[in-house]
Amino acid sequence: MIYFDNGATTYPKPACVRAAVMSYFSQYGANPGRGGHDMSLATARQLYETRTKAAKLFGAKEPEHVVFTMNCTHALNAAIKGILQFGDHVIISDLEHNAVLRPVHGMAAQGAITYTVVKADLHSEENTVAAFRNAIRPNTKLIAVTHGSNVFGIKMPIEKLAAMSRLYGVYFLVDAAQTAGCEPIHMQNMGIDFLAVAGHKGLYGPTGTGLLITPHGEKLNTLMEGGTGSMSMEPFQPDFMPDRLEAGTVNTMGIIGLGAGLGFVLGMGVENIARQEMKVTSAVYQNLSKIEEVILYTPKPQYGKSLPVISFNVEGYTSEETTALLNEKGFALRGGLHCAPLAHKKMGTEKIGTARVSIGAFNNCEQAVELANAVKSFIANKKKD
Amino acid sequence: MANKPVLIVRSITNAMRGQKLLENQGVTAYIVRNSDVSGRYGCGFGIKIDAPVDRAVDILADEGIRVVEVIGG
Numbered sequence: 001m002i003y004f005d006n007g008a009t010t011y012p013k014p015a016c017v018r019a020a021v022m023s024y025f026s027q028y029g030a031n032p033g034r035g036g037h038d039m040s041l042a043t044a045r046q047l048y049e050t051r052t053k054a055a056k057l058f059g060a061k062e063p064e065h066v067v068f069t070m071n072c073t074h075a076l077n078a079a080i081k082g083i084l085q086f087g088d089h090v091i092i093s094d095l096e097h098n099a100v101l102r103p104v105h106g107m108a109a110q111g112a113i114t115y116t117v118v119k120a121d122l123h124s125e126e127n128t129v130a131a132f133r134n135a136i137r138p139n140t141k142l143i144a145v146t147h148g149s150n151v152f153g154i155k156m157p158i159e160k161l162a163a164m165s166r167l168y169g170v171y172f173l174v175d176a177a178q179t180a181g182c183e184p185i186h187m188q189n190m191g192i193d194f195l196a197v198a199g200h201k202g203l204y205g206p207t208g209t210g211l212l213i214t215p216h217g218e219k220l221n222t223l224m225e226g227g228t229g230s231m232s233m234e235p236f237q238p239d240f241m242p243d244r245l246e247a248g249t250v251n252t253m254g255i256i257g258l259g260a261g262l263g264f265v266l267g268m269g270v271e272n273i274a275r276q277e278m279k280v281t282s283a284v285y286q287n288l289s290k291i292e293e294v295i296l297y298t299p300k301p302q303y304g305k306s307l308p309v310i311s312f313n314v315e316g317y318t319s320e321e322t323t324a325l326l327n328e329k330g331f332a333l334r335g336g337l338h339c340a341p342l343a344h345k346k347m348g349t350e351k352i353g354t355a356r357v358s359i360g361a362f363n364n365c366e367q368a369v370e371l372a373n374a375v376k377s378f379i380a381n382k383k384k385d
Numbered sequence: 386m387a388n389k390p391v392l393i394v395r396s397i398t399n400a401m402r403g404q405k406l407l408e409n410q411g412v413t414a415y416i417v418r419n420s421d422v423s424g425r426y427g428c429g430f431g432i433k434i435d436a437p438v439d440r441a442v443d444i445l446a447d448e449g450i451r452v453v454e455v456i457g458g
Binding site for chain 1: 395396397398399401402416417418423424425426427428429430449
């Protein structure tokens with residue numbers, strides 16, 4: 001199988017991640033931060049090391065600002081529902097994943113908040129920033145944007161949006177599900193208030209892991225309250241981080257694996273990973289663009305301007321038919337709407353979806369050629385029928 | 386390290402970061418459980434140190450770690 005579904009979750013995971021997960025069973029099987037015995041402290045130290053690596057990779061001030069979540073969706077919900085109060089206004093883009101749209105829309109449907117969807121200008125960052133600026137109201141509390149579209153690989157100008165948000169006293173949340181590990185992100189330098197990260201995509205950790213990184217955790221209303229291994233006599237959830245946002249036993253095995261994944265990314269270097277992935281992305285695009293029946297929706301991907309994600313369709317096939325035929329030929333791609341209906345409506349693909357190629361660190365240019373050959377092959381077979 | 390002071394902090398994460406900060410400054414430091422189970426910060430963690438309390442508290446405070454109680458010493 002040639003795996004091109006890294007936007008859903010990365011595969012394979014590096015050997016160090018597999019080894020780290022196994023170490024949970026033999027060395028780090030205690031509950032971290034609950035007991036004082038040697039194994040509990042050793043396990044807690046593994047989690048601390050993961051927090052430290054995440055703080056380093058994403059430019060967070062302290063490891064305490066790193067919260068372990070179940071996934072990026074959980075992180076986004078914790079931030080969105082945590083910071084917003086009744087009567088607040090939120091601004092999102094027209095490229096957002098349902099992980100941003102649904103919590104925002106849900107709160108609006110209950111009458112708690114209002115929101116505006118701003119059109120990202122695909123040709124001008126200045127126009128995009130201006131559009132967000134024009135949407136700000138006196139009660140705007142939060143701007144929440146994707147760092148990059150999980151469907152079309154379009155990057156948003158998050159540094160410029162963060163600077164603008166700061167000027168207007170609005171919190172700035174970045175959905176880095178598709179960019180953590182393959183785009184440089186420095187929260188302090190970029191002025192990001194909330195960063196939501198998937199542990200199992202560009203960070204090569206196991207599924208069931210995610211991160212919310214923020215210096216504002218003490219201000220957030222909590223989604224969940226419970227045991228934290230701290231201040232147990234108090235009936236209230238602690239008001240300090242990370243305990244405030246981590247009730248109950250965390251996914252210890254997953255977090256230890258995530259720590260190894262962070263080590264992998266830090267060792268390889270984010271920019272090296274980005275260059276390699278964009279090289280393969282360009283090869284995919286070039287080879288697909290030579291096929292007459294293939295429809296592409298974005299300009300040729302470029303390092304620094306796009307993500308390693310390409311959506312396409314084949315004339316005469318729905319996206320699900322295309323990906324099913326490619327599966328028969330040993331290729332793993334995702335078809336459909338990718339949980340991002342706003343993005344598909346923007347690009348006019350909401351009726352048939354798209355077949356998405358999402359490249360990871362373990363893909364290569366030869367696979368790009370093979371993919372194009374597979375597409376040519378099923379088109380040729382249909383012509384014969 | 387018996388009868389040495391224990392600096393109680395708010396969380397295991399504070400304790401681990403605090404331990405590293407103190408060790409970087411040449412202070413021997415171990416993470417221990419808070420023995421005052423029913424206290425406000427009970428069921429938590431502290432850092433047992435082999436150094437003057439005031440110096441250790443200052444090292445931690447400079448890096449944003451609040452010592453909420455000192456036990457023993």
